[in-house]
Amino acid sequence: MRRRTFIAGTAAATALVSAPKIRAASKDKKYRTALIGSGWWGMNILREALAAGQTSVVALCDVDQDRLEIAAEEVNDLSGDSPRTYADYRELFEKEDVEIAIIATPDHWHALNTLAAIEAGAHVFIEKPTGHTIGESQAILAASRASDRIIQVGLHRRIGPHHVSGMKFLKDGGAGDVGMVRMFVHSRGGIENPSKNSDPPENLDWEMYCGPAPLRPYCRQIHPGGFRHYLDFANGTLGDWGVHWLDQMLWWCDQQSPKTVYSTGGRPVRGEAILTESEQTSDAPDSQIATYEFENFTATWEHRRFAGQGPEQTSIGCYFFGDKGTFHIGWRDGWTFYPADSKQQIIHQDSQLQEPDGHNMQLLWADFLHSIETGKQPTANIEIGHQATTASLLGMLSLKLGRSVRWDGEKEQVIGDDEANRLLKREYRAPWTYPAIG
Amino acid sequence: MSSIYQRLISLLLIVFPGTAISEDWYRWRGPHLDGISTETRLNCDWKNDQAKLAWKAQVGTGFSSVVVKDKRAFTLGHVDDQDVVYCLDVDDGNQQWKFGYPAELGDRDFEGGPTSTPTIDDDRVYVLARAGELFCFDAASGKVNWRKQVADEASVRLPGWGFSAAPLVVGEMLLLNMGESGVAIDKRTGELIWSSADRECGYATPVVVGEGASAVAIFASGKAYTGVEAKSGKQLWSERWLTSFNCNAADPIVHDGKMFLSSGYNRGAALFDMTGETPSLIWKSKEMKNQIHGCLLYKEHLYGIDGDMESGARLRCMEWSTGEVVWSVDDLHPGGLAIAGGRLILLTEPGELVVAPASPQGWTPTSRATVTGRKSWTAPVISGGRIFCRSIDGLVVCVDCRE
Numbered sequence: 001m002r003r004r005t006f007i008a009g010t011a012a013a014t015a016l017v018s019a020p021k022i023r024a025a026s027k028d029k030k031y032r033t034a035l036i037g038s039g040w041w042g043m044n045i046l047r048e049a050l051a052a053g054q055t056s057v058v059a060l061c062d063v064d065q066d067r068l069e070i071a072a073e074e075v076n077d078l079s080g081d082s083p084r085t086y087a088d089y090r091e092l093f094e095k096e097d098v099e100i101a102i103i104a105t106p107d108h109w110h111a112l113n114t115l116a117a118i119e120a121g122a123h124v125f126i127e128k129p130t131g132h133t134i135g136e137s138q139a140i141l142a143a144s145r146a147s148d149r150i151i152q153v154g155l156h157r158r159i160g161p162h163h164v165s166g167m168k169f170l171k172d173g174g175a176g177d178v179g180m181v182r183m184f185v186h187s188r189g190g191i192e193n194p195s196k197n198s199d200p201p202e203n204l205d206w207e208m209y210c211g212p213a214p215l216r217p218y219c220r221q222i223h224p225g226g227f228r229h230y231l232d233f234a235n236g237t238l239g240d241w242g243v244h245w246l247d248q249m250l251w252w253c254d255q256q257s258p259k260t261v262y263s264t265g266g267r268p269v270r271g272e273a274i275l276t277e278s279e280q281t282s283d284a285p286d287s288q289i290a291t292y293e294f295e296n297f298t299a300t301w302e303h304r305r306f307a308g309q310g311p312e313q314t315s316i317g318c319y320f321f322g323d324k325g326t327f328h329i330g331w332r333d334g335w336t337f338y339p340a341d342s343k344q345q346i347i348h349q350d351s352q353l354q355e356p357d358g359h360n361m362q363l364l365w366a367d368f369l370h371s372i373e374t375g376k377q378p379t380a381n382i383e384i385g386h387q388a389t390t391a392s393l394l395g396m397l398s399l400k401l402g403r404s405v406r407w408d409g410e411k412e413q414v415i416g417d418d419e420a421n422r423l424l425k426r427e428y429r430a431p432w433t434y435p436a437i438g
Numbered sequence: 439m440s441s442i443y444q445r446l447i448s449l450l451l452i453v454f455p456g457t458a459i460s461e462d463w464y465r466w467r468g469p470h471l472d473g474i475s476t477e478t479r480l481n482c483d484w485k486n487d488q489a490k491l492a493w494k495a496q497v498g499t500g501f502s503s504v505v506v507k508d509k510r511a512f513t514l515g516h517v518d519d520q521d522v523v524y525c526l527d528v529d530d531g532n533q534q535w536k537f538g539y540p541a542e543l544g545d546r547d548f549e550g551g552p553t554s555t556p557t558i559d560d561d562r563v564y565v566l567a568r569a570g571e572l573f574c575f576d577a578a579s580g581k582v583n584w585r586k587q588v589a590d591e592a593s594v595r596l597p598g599w600g601f602s603a604a605p606l607v608v609g610e611m612l613l614l615n616m617g618e619s620g621v622a623i624d625k626r627t628g629e630l631i632w633s634s635a636d637r638e639c640g641y642a643t644p645v646v647v648g649e650g651a652s653a654v655a656i657f658a659s660g661k662a663y664t665g666v667e668a669k670s671g672k673q674l675w676s677e678r679w680l681t682s683f684n685c686n687a688a689d690p691i692v693h694d695g696k697m698f699l700s701s702g703y704n705r706g707a708a709l710f711d712m713t714g715e716t717p718s719l720i721w722k723s724k725e726m727k728n729q730i731h732g733c734l735l736y737k738e739h740l741y742g743i744d745g746d747m748e749s750g751a752r753l754r755c756m757e758w759s760t761g762e763v764v765w766s767v768d769d770l771h772p773g774g775l776a777i778a779g780g781r782l783i784l785l786t787e788p789g790e791l792v793v794a795p796a797s798p799q800g801w802t803p804t805s806r807a808t809v810t811g812r813k814s815w816t817a818p819v820i821s822g823g824r825i826f827c828r829s830i831d832g833l834v835v836c837v838d839c840r841e
């Protein structure tokens with residue numbers, strides 16, 4: 001039964017597995033750490049933090065009391081720490097002296113959580129995307145520039161070994177002159193039947209979950225994990241997976257901004273989004289195409305939550321098309337170069353991921369600690385996270401508007417389209433107020 | 439007549455514990471409630487990876503497993519807006535009777551269809567529908583003796599994926615996993631005997647420890663495993679066991695004064711000492727996460743499916759006393775597991791049967807054969823020298839392993 005795996009991984013045989021014991025602490029300094037959003041990914045991050053040996057977990061925050069209880073028990077099992085638990089992050093920052101805050105709430109909360117953390121003087125590990133609207137991400141960027149705190153964004157694909165070596169291969173000209181990039185994530189799926197709305201479970205503070213977003217009726221599809229397919233809280237596959245792959249593309253092109261973005265898509269298979277008093281479906285597009293025009297190349301994003309991999313060799317990643325051939329950077333399948341000259345050898349490198357869930361958080365966390373110690377910019381700093389997030393949100397913006405947008409990357413404004421510029425922000429539900437930028 | 443026969447069988451079992459030539463698998467997890475068949479004469483030496491498939495039948499979408507008694511096999515499946523109870527002849531798979539009742543496919547997050555397994559008691563078959571209706575059929579004719587909307591009568595809510603535990607017969611009672619800590623029904627009349635608070639139940643079948651007046655029944659709710667006095671439903675203890683999606687689906691395993699619990703979604707497993715008033719923790723581990731299938735305990739080792747079924751789970755052997763993983767195979771795509779005659783009988787997700795010694799020495803398959811050839815997540819069932827396998831889309835395959 002479901003869930004988090006919306007792409008079936010290829011399971012590799014591994015040798016004997018022994019229960020992970022607490023890994024030895026390497027350094028004496030322990031950072032007083034708080035986790036805001038103690039769900040799936042938040043706990044994945046916190047486990048890495050604990051394993052790195054420089055964390056003492058002082059506080060956990062979640063609006064779901066059950067999540068808090070499970071998370072606190074696990075932290076205690078792993079480290080012996082007995083974190084205090086909070087339902088409201090504001091209270092947490094008021095009462096605790098936090099040196100590192102991990103933000104892993106649903107996207108619509110990222111800005112308010114992160115700004116409060118910076119305000120409280122914490123270094124921040126924030127999950128992508130860095131905003132639900134572009135203005136939120138701008139506000140985080142401005143706040144981080146105004147402070148000396150380190151902000152690492154959870155773009156672990158910036159540091160994963162096969163990504164680093166793949167990027168080197170590309171930048172060394174392995175694929176020749178690249179003129180086109182295609183980013184894609186495909187999975188299986190079909191029609192979506194509406195789910196009945198219900199009272200939120202007693203352990204969940206639904207009002208606080210929705211927070212600045214509209215207070216939509218609760219249904220059990222949304223929490224945990226399902227929020228990513230509801231546009232009130234997130235931005236669908238492009239706003240989720242898209243951020244990772246857009247970031248790979250921006251890494252390759254040295255952080256250029258797209259000039260023009262156009263996106264189209266919808267829910268031809270899942271069916272029209274439904275939201276009534278009694279039932280609802282998700283409302284994120286089940287398929288979407290976005291084109292990003294840069295100075296001298298074009299990149300496309302494509303996702304499909306039906307039909308699966310199909311005839312392709314892979315269902316996820318980026319293709320970089322160059323005159324020497326096609327370079328694919330993927331997830332579990334590592335990277336592969338397919339030479340244009342079919343007589344030449346295919347070049348391949350395996351991924352080196354941590355399981356479960358196939359990530360490289362260990363490296364990213366170590367990099368974060370290193371930055372805190374040295375003051376150097378982290379690998380996935382807020383500028384990087386902000387740009388990848390902005391690119392994904394521009395795609396969503398164009399999709400919503402139904403027209404292309406011209407983007408001024410300097411001013412971070414849509415050129416000549418007031419309606420589009422208004423969509424850089426959203427209305428917040430009282431009593432929450434949209435963050436001021438700078 | 440048949441109850442005398444049954445007594446004879448249990449007599450035989452007392453005389454020769456652990457072995458039988460043929461036994462009825464008349465309830466969920468088999469006659470001994472452990473998923474282990476004591477049948478020893480199973481011929482699984484398949485040549486060229488081909489087993490002798492006695493027959494195939496179509497029963498519609500679902501996860502219900504097969505139960506067998508007196509040459510009749512029963513299971514459930516969803517067909518055309520109905521959940522259908524099938525009675526099949528074990529010799530040829532011919533349908534002896536069927537009975538459908540209106541039901542939604544209910545395919546949220548999975549293929550849908552009925553998830554509970556029928557229970558046979560004497561000449562009756564009990565079926566718990568996902569929406570909370572309980573049916574009592576005459577096993578031979580399919581006549582409905584009675585039917586009750588138990589969820590309404592006991593005023594308990596449906597869990598997210600509907601009721602999925604098999605009814606458990608304990609003396610004159612039927613125990614159902616509904617509400618916070620179960621519901622008891624008079625197995626003759628369908629009258630409600632006791633019920634529990636209106637909280638979300640879990641998906642595991644109740645387990646009973648002890649006998650008679652002091653018997654304790656353990657129920658999985660969405661948030662705990664709770665021991666109640668079987669005769670009254672009075673709560674004796676409760677072990678809080680939070681799992682994402684309130685999905686506590688694996689039956690607890692009680693053995694040697696200890697209780698093993700396990701759930702998926704990164705919850706993991708734990709062993710408790712049960713000799714005191716309340717369970718007390720012996721060990722905990724994240725290395726056995728039973729999402730939908732309970733482990734099998736065999737010779738002080740647990741054999742189980744660890745992890746998320748959809749993303750590729752692992753077959754593991756874990757030491758009961760310590761929780762140490764003895765071996766783990768990651769690329770098997772396990773779909774369901776049984777043990778018979780000291781052998782693991784694994785139905786893989788793609789519908790292949792694989793046989794290997796049930797041993798802490800490792801996974802060393804001796805034979806394999808494609809059976810359903812389709813996505814299968816239901817544990818195989820062994821009865822009368824036959825292995826019954828079922829795919830999610832409703833193909834039931836009877837593998838003849840009689841010598």
Ligand SMILES: NC(=O)c1ccc[n+]([C@@H]2O[C@H](COP(=O)([O-])OP(=O)(O)OC[C@H]3O[C@@H](n4cnc5c(N)ncnc54)[C@H](O)[C@@H]3O)[C@@H](O)[C@H]2O)c1
Pocket residue numbers: 036037038039040041042061062063064067087088089104105106107109127128129154155156208209210211223224225226240359
């Ligand atoms: N970098 C990656 O590879 C990666 C992978 C997965 C998820 N993520 C990101 O992590 C974030 C969380 O995703 P998830 O899959 O873990 O979701 P989840 O639903 O499992 O966890 C989110 C948790 O936040 C809690 N929450 C909601 N509002 C809150 C508030 N105001 N204060 C405190 N807690 C609150 C929810 O109750 C829930 O427990 C998302 O932004 C997602 O994009 C990143």
